[in-house]
Amino acid sequence: MNEFLMDAHMHFDLYKDKIEVLHYIEAVKSYTIAMTNLPDIYNRYEKLVGRYKYTQIAIGYHPELVKDFPNQIELFKKLSVKSRYIGEVGLDGSTNDKRICLDQERIFSEILEFLTGKNKVLSVHSRHASKDVLKHLDGFAGTVIMHWYSGRIQDLEEAIDRGYYFSINPQMLNSKSGANIISKIPVQRILLESDAPFIPSLKSQYSIDFNDIIYEYFSNMYNVTKKQVEHRVKANFEEIVKTKDSI
Numbered sequence: 001m002n003e004f005l006m007d008a009h010m011h012f013d014l015y016k017d018k019i020e021v022l023h024y025i026e027a028v029k030s031y032t033i034a035m036t037n038l039p040d041i042y043n044r045y046e047k048l049v050g051r052y053k054y055t056q057i058a059i060g061y062h063p064e065l066v067k068d069f070p071n072q073i074e075l076f077k078k079l080s081v082k083s084r085y086i087g088e089v090g091l092d093g094s095t096n097d098k099r100i101c102l103d104q105e106r107i108f109s110e111i112l113e114f115l116t117g118k119n120k121v122l123s124v125h126s127r128h129a130s131k132d133v134l135k136h137l138d139g140f141a142g143t144v145i146m147h148w149y150s151g152r153i154q155d156l157e158e159a160i161d162r163g164y165y166f167s168i169n170p171q172m173l174n175s176k177s178g179a180n181i182i183s184k185i186p187v188q189r190i191l192l193e194s195d196a197p198f199i200p201s202l203k204s205q206y207s208i209d210f211n212d213i214i215y216e217y218f219s220n221m222y223n224v225t226k227k228q229v230e231h232r233v234k235a236n237f238e239e240i241v242k243t244k245d246s247i
């Protein structure tokens, strides 16, 4: 049995039975930051999630949704005052369409400009865009968690230098590049995430069992007990939430 359970990046709203997922998280006492991918979605679920102690809902504007929903930045700004947690935000370089890239950049930089210095915790998407994400984040005042980092090593090193955190998911443990990235992240910056339901094992049903898999991995990597890893991760998480008294 794990003493400390967490998930710094998951999408409860993408499950069919959302209430069941929230109840489960509450029952297992897992500290959870639930992403939303558009301000509209945050608006829809904010009150519902507010009833639960262990789940904090983040307001997001997913870069891959900018193309179809380009006009929610004012709503984002208006609603973001309600939440300390922000995500999923960032850039996604999977597209070759220059116009889409520019739209993503415009929205991400507006978000950062608006939120800087406001004591926010961001969960940042940087797939195929680590260099640009780092460029935009330069000078941003707030807590940054790089979610499922898969970018260039030089950008990873820059992110580490800047004091960013990294949420690690079990999928990363299975690839050579993921393992290489993980090996470079200081233990004080590690958090756990699932990105559920986007990893195959959590596609149909949410579970917190992945925590143990990651604890086991780090226990072998650092040659320490799983308990020691749990204590370290718990301390890291407390660093992130410490100015928030409700968790």
Ligand SMILES: [Zn+2]
Pocket: 009, 010, 011, 035, 088, 195
């Ligand atoms: Zn996500």
